[in-house]
Amino acid sequence: MTKVKKAVIPAAGLGTRFLPATKAMAKEMLPIVDKPTIQFIVEEALNSGIEDILIVTGKAKRPIEDHFDANLELETNLIAKGKNELLKVVEETTDVNLHFIRQSHPKGLGHAVLQAKAFVGDEPFIVMLGDDLMKDTIPLSKQLIQDYEKTHASTIAVMEVPHEETSKYGIIHPEGQVEEGLYNVKNFVEKPSPDQAPSDLAIIGRYLLTPEIFELLENQAPGAGDEIQLTDAIDALNRTQRVFAREFKGKRYDVGDKFGFLKTSIEYGLEHREVKEALEDYLIELGQELLDKKTVDEVPETKEEQ
Structure with a gap:
């Protein structure tokens, strides 16, 4: 069985919900206390056993690359002043095997993931969205990897949400549990209205996917918002090979909107x-x-x- 050792982090969004702060700054660099949100995502990947990470960026996202690059002037200054603890914090951001690629046109999450085709090759991989920070005893990405080691199939992280909020998420139509918290899925529905939602189990930003997803994304017609929707491709994949859903029981922090970001900052503080x-x-x-x-x-x- 092929080991899951690669992760893809889409980070090409414009961050319009945080304007004007994101006019000239990547939203992924907004700090939770003293750490950019994207660093939490990278740390989860590393703590899950991921070895190589591809960050899909766009225009005005250069600060992400700079954050994970060495800063010799800063490091020299910290050494000279004996600030060894701060030096260690800085060096931790550079000891990561990161790769970067640009999504030239904002055509949706599915299109962003498609940019990773050459990086991933024929291996299973994790997709991690930066708007969701996850906290649990076992990192959520590692939970998905553990499921893959048993099923050899794609597995999507889901979490129960209030019924009236189903139109904000991709929602699964579950068909019984394989084991506690691991669902068979009849189909995946992108942002259904509450009266059309097949359940309250929503996709929450962590996906373990097999490489067959790329052929589907290449031929995927635009869906909701006239964008290439990853959920639509996953639903198509589920018709040819099993796709499971893992229910997350830990704490999810939504940093994708202002109020969620403020709550997260307070709780982490x-x-x-x-x-x-x-x-x-x-x-x-x-x-x-x-x-x-x-x-x-x-x-x-x-x-x-x-």
Whole structure:
């Protein structure tokens, strides 16, 4: 059996939901406390046993490459000042076997994944989306790899979402479980309305795919949003070979929108050894202020005020 050792990270999106911050900066470089979001994704890949990573970029994404490149001037400065702990942090971002390719035209996630065809060759591989940070005892990508080692088949990560939010996701139509949390799938539906959704199990940004997906993507007609949809190609793949779905039971952080990004920053900050105590004290103080204000606002008017 071929070992899963390659991962693809699509990072060519324009980041329009974070304008104006992303006008001249890659959204993947927005920091959660002190670490860019894309570094969390790369670390998950490495912790899952991935050896080679391809990042699919677009225009204005050069800072991603610079982040994972050596910075000799900075490193020399840190050495001279004896800042060895910071030096170690910097060096950790360069000790990664990364490759980069550009998606010249924004034609959708499926088209971005197709750019990895030469890199992947005839091996199974992981696709990791940067809008979702996953936390669990076993990294989610590693869970998918463990499933592949038993099934030798593509496996998609899913998670239960509120029924009214199915139109935001690709949704699976499950057909029973092979084992606890691993589903057979009848078909995959891209962003169905709640009244059309076959379940509440949504695709959440981690895919283990066999290389046959590339031929399907090459011939895939544009779908939702007039883009090449990866979900459509996966559904087609499921008609010729088994595609399973692994239900994720850990914690998912959605950093793809402003509120999700803020929540993630706060929760990670509460675990960060340098700021967690000060942040906790601040949140308690702020929470009390907001509660007091809300209480005052809700006091009914007196007769004189009426």
